[in-house]
């Protein structure tokens with residue numbers, strides 16, 4: 282029988298971001314980093330730069346005051 286595992290996924294809405302960096306500071310695995318790019322309001326926003334490190338714990342979304350990032354777990358099948 283296939284073993285079920287999970288991988289972390291992160292969704293980022295750059296236009297909602299105010300660049301506070303809480304998400305990057307509180308991510309326990311370093312899966313996200315601040316982009317050098319700016320959104321239309323002139324703020325840097327996070328990017329999902331190390332997907333392999335993400336556990337889908339959701340802490341980034343819990344700390345974001347602007348609902349600009351969400352972390353979740355997705356089930357994957359391993360043969």
Ligand code: SF4
Pocket residue numbers: 289290291307308309310311312313334335336337338339340341342351352353
């Ligand atoms: S879901 Fe957790 S591990 Fe993934 S980027 Fe967010 S805080 Fe980091």
Ligand code: SF4
Pocket residue numbers: 297298299300301302303304305326327344345346347348349350
């Ligand atoms: S916590 Fe939210 S507002 Fe702050 S940098 Fe991260 S995505 Fe942007």
